[in-house]
Amino acid sequence: MKKPLVILTGPTAVGKTALSIRLAKAIGGEIISADSMQVYKGMDIGSAKISHEEMDGVCHHLIDILSPEEEFNVMIFQQKCKEAMERIYKAGHIPILTGGTGFYIQAVLYDIDFSKEEESGIRSRLEEISKQKDGPRILHEMLQKVDPKSAEAIHLNNVKRVIRAIEFYELTGTRISDHNEEEKQKEAAYNSAYFVLNDERELLYRRIDQRVDEMFANGLVEEVSRLKDFGYHRQMVSMQGLGYKEVLDYLDGHISLEEAIYLIKRDTRHFAKRQLTWFRREKDVVWVDMPKFQYQEDLILNYMLDVLKERGII
Numbered sequence: 001m002k003k004p005l006v007i008l009t010g011p012t013a014v015g016k017t018a019l020s021i022r023l024a025k026a027i028g029g030e031i032i033s034a035d036s037m038q039v040y041k042g043m044d045i046g047s048a049k050i051s052h053e054e055m056d057g058v059c060h061h062l063i064d065i066l067s068p069e070e071e072f073n074v075m076i077f078q079q080k081c082k083e084a085m086e087r088i089y090k091a092g093h094i095p096i097l098t099g100g101t102g103f104y105i106q107a108v109l110y111d112i113d114f115s116k117e118e119e120s121g122i123r124s125r126l127e128e129i130s131k132q133k134d135g136p137r138i139l140h141e142m143l144q145k146v147d148p149k150s151a152e153a154i155h156l157n158n159v160k161r162v163i164r165a166i167e168f169y170e171l172t173g174t175r176i177s178d179h180n181e182e183e184k185q186k187e188a189a190y191n192s193a194y195f196v197l198n199d200e201r202e203l204l205y206r207r208i209d210q211r212v213d214e215m216f217a218n219g220l221v222e223e224v225s226r227l228k229d230f231g232y233h234r235q236m237v238s239m240q241g242l243g244y245k246e247v248l249d250y251l252d253g254h255i256s257l258e259e260a261i262y263l264i265k266r267d268t269r270h271f272a273k274r275q276l277t278w279f280r281r282e283k284d285v286v287w288v289d290m291p292k293f294q295y296q297e298d299l300i301l302n303y304m305l306d307v308l309k310e311r312g313i314i
Contacts, residue, residue: 003089004313005190006096007105009034009279010197011272012048013207015290019197020098021056022301027096027314030059030088032081034099034108037241039066042227045220046243048211061088068227068238073160075114078107094313102278103161103180111189112180122170126163131235135159142166149177155274157245157267160237188284193307196279197300199290205269212243212265221247221257242267 006029008020024031033039037047041064049063061084066072081097081104088095097105106112129135140156143166150165168176199207224247232239234248243264250260279285286307293299308314 002189002191003085004094005085005109005192006094006308006313007034007109007192007194008096008098008197009100009102009105009195010288011204011275012100012268013211013272014197014199014204015207016098016100016197017050017054019297019300020096021054021058022297023304024058024096025056026301026305027094027308028092029094029096030061030091031096031098032061032084032088033063034077034081034097034101034104035062036072036077036101036104037238038063038099039072040064040068040070040238041066042230043068043223043238043241043244045215045218045223046241046247048215059093068230068232069236071237073164073237074103074107077101077104078112078114081108100275102275102282105194106180106183106282109188109190109192109194110183110186112183122167123163126166130159130163136162139163139166147175147177150175153177153274153278155270157240159240191311191313192284193304193311193313194282194285195288195304195307196285197288197290198276204272208268208272209265212261212268215243215264216261221250224248225251242271 006023006027008016008023010016020031023029035047037043038049039062040047043049050060062077062080065080085095097108126139129139132138136156136159139159139162140151143154143162144151146169147165154161154165156162165176168174168179220243224244227239228248228251234240234245239245239248246255246260246263249255250257288300288303290300293303305314
């Protein structure tokens with residue numbers, strides 16, 4: 001018998017957080033954050049981290065577990081997520097994987113094997129290139145030559161993933177896009193339901209813009225300034241996150257505050273578009289289009305509960 005796993009994902013700012021709390025309460029679930037930024041302590045506003053009040057008594061995992069100078073990647077996530085899931089199962093609860101990082105979700109759902117990957121001098125060499133002027137663009141062009149499909153899926157600013165894809169190719173002679181496709185053909189390791197919450201693009205983009213404005217009103221500049229004072233800098237994986245690198249550029253005098261706000265809004269919209277492209281490529285996804293439910297959370301929740309009952313998850 002496969003163990004149960006519920007996934008609730010969707011593009012950034014679509015409204016996953018509130019719904020995940022209601023779902024957890026309805027099925028006796030605990031939430032695991034599938035987010036590459038919410039793991040970091042002190043990075044609350046820019047990551048749209050759930051507050052203790054918003055958790056409303058629901059147990060959350062993989063939030064505030066690392067300092068910003070620490071490394072975090074899909075392999076570390078997969079390991080920590082599995083550990084959290086074991087604790088949840090032992091408590092007699094159901095894990096709910098919530099967040100917008102599709103590759104993290106895929107790594108857990110299909111139990112992707114990363115054992116072929118090992119530390120090598122390749123990564124160090126690529127990281128040195130990334131620090132050069134125009135380094136991210138140079139790396140992205142390198143990836144384009146060996147793995148066009150990955151280059152299309154990974155934004156050039158996501159230096160960590162670009163490096164990982166090039167390194168994988170140089171280590172194995174295989175494109176990471178082909179490897180991931182093979183892993184995806186595997187049967188899911190869990191009795192799962194993979195919900196993708198979605199909305200009309202115009203409304204989603206409007207919410208993204210509103211969220212960015214709220215982040216600045218709530219003190220995003222002060223948060224990044226404080227991190228900078230602690231010695232956290234642009235070369236760290238954490239500080240390359242969307243919202244943080246743009247505010248750093250503002251604080252360093254490279255761009256104006258207005259430019260920083262514009263870039264964060266634009267790039268967050270692009271990010272949401274890429275997220276949806278990713279989810280459309282996944283199999284066995286249950287799309288939850290909010291307009292079809294007249295934006296009523298009760299109707300959405302009842303629909304999700306019906307799916308979970310049909311699949312024997314609850």
